Amino acid sequence: MPYPWVEDIAQEAETGKVYRANYCDKLGRPVLVMRPGLQNTNSPVGQIKYLVYCIENAIMNLVQDQEQMVWLVDFQGWAMTSISVKVTRETACILQDHYPERLGIGILYNPPKIFESFWTIVKPFLETKTYKKMKFVYSDDPKSLKVIEEIFDLDKLDVAFGGRNPAGFNLEVYARQMKDDDSKRMNFHGSGCSSPFYHSSSLSESQQQESTDLDHDSNASDEGRL
Secondary structure, three states, X not given: OOOHHHHHHXXXXXXXXXXXXXXXXXXXXXXXXXXXXXXXXXXXXXXXXXXXXXXXXXXXXXOOOXXXXXXXXXXXXXXXXXXXXXXXXXXXXXXXXXOOOOEEEEEEEOOOOOHHHHHHXXXXXXXXXXXXXXXXXXXXXXXHHHHHHHHOOOOOOEHHHOOOXXXXXXXXXXXXXXXXXXXXXXXXXXXXXXOOOOOHHHOOHHHHHHHHXXXXXXXXXXXXXX
16 A cells, blocks of 8 residues: 555545645634545445544644534535435434534535535435534635635635635645654554544444445445435
């Protein structure tokens, strides 16, 4: 594996479909950037495991007195044919069961018109307090863009979201960042302390079986896709 920092999920990281940004919002909350249009694998289990890894990493990098994170979802290249309702449902359950109140706000940036149909199906999986945190923002709508301006320092924000930071995603830089963070986590474990972070291995037996079934369902048919 080229990036041993997460050997079993290294492939999931290659396109930058989910990663922790190198900047925070104005409140010091870590930012997870998500680009579902860059999906590069077919394993629901691997996808969920990598998302959990990224969430744990964001939690580990929380500043003092801050307990929440921000999600930035970029819909460039997104298509309904690549979205599994089953995976979405499983992801919602894991997030709400294991990470209650971790999401401060989720920004859905430039979702296409067709996303409205998918959102109608997904919304029932989410608790009311969760979906109320999701904000639709459009680059051609000055009113909705105020959400971005209120939350972020535009000099730090990625240009893809209307900011002025041209850096974007770089796999080499991100791999080093994650490797350093994994070393810090290993040192924490080695200290004899109990980790405060959720691990995918802590899923209940039934939840692990459900995740395994997702892979079987994905390989067997497209029944769970829109």
